Amino acid sequence: MELRERNKLLYDRAGFGISLSDYDQPKPIENLTQSLFPKQAAAPLTVVTAAAWAENAPRKEMxxxxxxxxxMEMRQLVGDLNLLWLNEMVQTAYPLLEKTSLFWHGHFACRIDNPYFQQDLLQNIRSNALGNFGDLLKAVSKSPAMxxxxxNQQNRKQHPNENFAREVMELFTLGRGHYSEDDxxxxxxxxxxxxxxxxxGFVFRERAHDEGRKKFLGKEGNFNGDDILNILLAQKQTSVFITQKLYRYFVSDxxxxxxxxxxLAKYFYHENYDIGKLLEKMFTEDWFYDDQNIGAKIKSPVELIVGYMRTVPLRFTNEKTPLQLQRILGQLLFAPPNVAGWPGGKNWIDSSSLVIRMRLPEAFLGSKEINLQLKELDTDLAEASEKMEVHTQQFNLARANPDWDNYVxxxxQQAEQTLPKSLAAxxxxxxxxPEKLDVLKKFADKDSSEEYIKSLTILLMEMPEYQLC
Known part of the structure; x- marks a missing residue:
């Protein structure tokens, strides 16, 4: 694989696609990998301040x-947070941070209507997304959202609630089958x-805490919650479970x-769960660029939407359009289908969603107005969509304003005869x-060089292959 192709694959996996400037000037993989990591902490994404929340939070006397x-106000703010984060994915100079945060957003799946709690959880995730997994696990576990x-707010020594403890093991650390019901x-x-x-704010209510001795994963002591998390981090299975999920997310699902x-799991464990080091090692391995890994991932709806918005780029005339798109494609940020998050992979695609995906480029970049009849969603996602005020039985794809100038x-600079092949690459x-390239040439608009470039781009984005990365 040539260096430019390697760069493209890495930008596709570690971000939301490669820019024209980066495509034009490929870098050695080691240098490129290092440049992906931000040099400073993620700036908070804020839709409500702590002071405003303290003043306006729901109260019993209402x-x-x-x-x-x-x-209604809270649901609107969760929708605002959704759009704010999505726009950060589009505009960021460090897409790896947002791409990895999107992974953790699914790993630590959480659906509540409280915008301040969701905002706090997102900041915990983005602050630790490329840092230490132990720090991330503890921050999320102590977040009010989770x-x-x-x-766990209802977990008291007289009546223990097992929900939090179970999901910490099954979904966040060990994976199913690596603990017992007694654990x-x-x-x-x-x-x-x-x-x-x-x-x-996190609080530890001593009166509600069970001070008795516990037996957990072969160890015994007067354990508290921090002790349990430390014991879980000491298990090598935690490293294996997290590495497996990161591999499926970045390499092949x-x-x-x-x-x-x-x-990789041994390396991750040895490096004390340093997420950045694990990803750097993964991205600089020769096998990462093997032919069998090319096109081995289906773009998630959010990846697809952000990719559209970054490639040309474009802005929607109706700012709510990305919320509607997430809903009809099956990935609404802050509204995972269940506690396990989005299953991903082939689950992103079915016969109806593929048709919708293939019609989007013409609606965004062309001149057609397309009406889509929305299929029935599962009850949970439909309820979440209604709460974000994006539920509608028929969806008109609102016009977008693409900025074609730099792209065109x-x-x-490309010769007309080589343009289809170059654009496809x-x-x-x-x-x-060659036979597919010939079909593209046949249906492309040749009225001018500008229209030829635009129409070829739209035709390529409408192909099933564009759904892969």
Whole structure:
């Protein structure tokens, strides 16, 4: 694989596609990998301040009408946070940070209507996305969003609630089958008393905590919640479980090489769960660029939307359009389908969603107005969509304003006879056979060089191959 092709694959996996300037000036993989990591902490994305939340949070003394209005306001703010983060993915100079944060957003799946808690959880994720997994795990576990979502606010020594303890093991660290029901019960006792106050700050309520001795994963002691998390981090299976998920996310969701995963997991464990070091090692391995890994991933809806918005680029005339798109494509940020998050992979595509995906480029970049009849969603996602005020039975793809100038000027440098092949190499994960290129040439608009470039781009984005990276 040539250096430019390697650069493109890395930008596709570690971000949301390669820019024309980066495509024009490929870098050695080691240098490129190092340049992907931000040099400073992620700036917070804020839709509500702590002071504003403390002043306006829902209160018991509110009457029914006030509560209804407050719920509507909270749902609107969660939608605003969705759009703010999506725009950060589009505009960021460090897409690896947002791409990895998107992974953790699915790993630590959480769906609640509280915008301040969701904002706090997102900041914990983005602050630690490329840092230490132990720090990330502890920050998320003590966040009001997760403690609320997994019912640990109700976890008291008289009546232990096992939900939080179970998901910490099954979904966040070890994976199913690597703990017993007794471990769940004992961990739940250790997490008793963990909760949050009205302002969202973590609190440890000593009176609600079970001080008795616990037996957990072969160890015995007067454990508290921090002890349980430390014991989980000491398990090598935690490193294996997290590495497997990162491998499927960044390398291939269709084929997992267990030998390579185990090698990476040993490295991850040895490096004290340093996420950045694990990704750097993964991205600089020769096998990462093997032919079998090219096009081995299906773009998630958010990756697809952000990729559209970055490639040309474009802006939607209706700022709510990205929310509607997420809903119809099946990945609404801050509204995962369940506690396990989005299953990903082939689950992103079915017969109807593929048709919708292939019609989007003409709606965004062309001149057609397209009406789509939305298919029925599962109850949970439909409910979440309604709460974000994006539920509608028929969706008109609102017009977008693409900025073609830089894109067209760049590709004008290509000779007309080589343009289809060159554009395909830029937009698709692998080269098209000559017969498909001939079809593109046949249907492309040749009224001018500008229209030829635009129409070829749209035709390529409408191909099934564009759904892969």
């Amino acid at each position: 009457d029914p009408q006030e509560r209804k209005e407050k719920r 403690l609320s979502f997994l019912n 769940v019960k004992e961990a739940a006792r250790a997490f008793t008393g963990w909760g949050f106050d009205q302002s969202g 269709t084929r997992t090489d267990e030998r390579r995963v185990n090698e 000027n760049y590709w004008k 830029y937009l698709l994960p692998f080269q098209l056979p």
